[in-house]
Amino acid sequence: MSEQLALFDRHTNEFLDALALIPDSKRKISVDGEWSAAFIVHHTADVEVHFAARYLLLLGADNPPLIFFDENLYPDRLDYAGRTLSKSLAAIVGIRTMMSETLGKLQSADWDRTMTHGDGKTATLSRLVEKADGHIVSHTEQLKSLAALL
Numbered sequence: 001m002s003e004q005l006a007l008f009d010r011h012t013n014e015f016l017d018a019l020a021l022i023p024d025s026k027r028k029i030s031v032d033g034e035w036s037a038a039f040i041v042h043h044t045a046d047v048e049v050h051f052a053a054r055y056l057l058l059l060g061a062d063n064p065p066l067i068f069f070d071e072n073l074y075p076d077r078l079d080y081a082g083r084t085l086s087k088s089l090a091a092i093v094g095i096r097t098m099m100s101e102t103l104g105k106l107q108s109a110d111w112d113r114t115m116t117h118g119d120g121k122t123a124t125l126s127r128l129v130e131k132a133d134g135h136i137v138s139h140t141e142q143l144k145s146l147a148a149l150l
Helices: 002-020 037-060 071-077 085-104 108-112 125-149
Strands: 114-116 122-124
Touching: 002 037, 002 085, 002 125, 037 071, 037 085, 037 114, 037 125, 108 125, 122 125
Parallel strands: none
Antiparallel strands: 114 122
């Protein structure tokens, strides 16, 4: 699991590095109908909250339900256009560093703890972290692509 956590930390830093490619003055600009850097950051912050809640619920309860969310509703309902980028960015850094520390203290067996989907399928903590970490990687690439267009 140490390799998975090293990747988790590296991907946090790579996300921050990709955002740094976009000047503050251009972070609210969208290109070709795609999300702006600010929207990407707000979205990532909101989703990291969900992921962290899943990890904590899974660690604090035996086989809890895996609750899904509709991220497509968030930009309007959570007012991405009016939110402060620095606060969302602080949330990402805070949540991911807190979870890295928490996950780093787990025993091997904890990584095999499960949550259950509504369809009865289970997901281990290891798989949830891997999938969630892939989410920030995809948005890192999205930021890099946006930076190249701005």
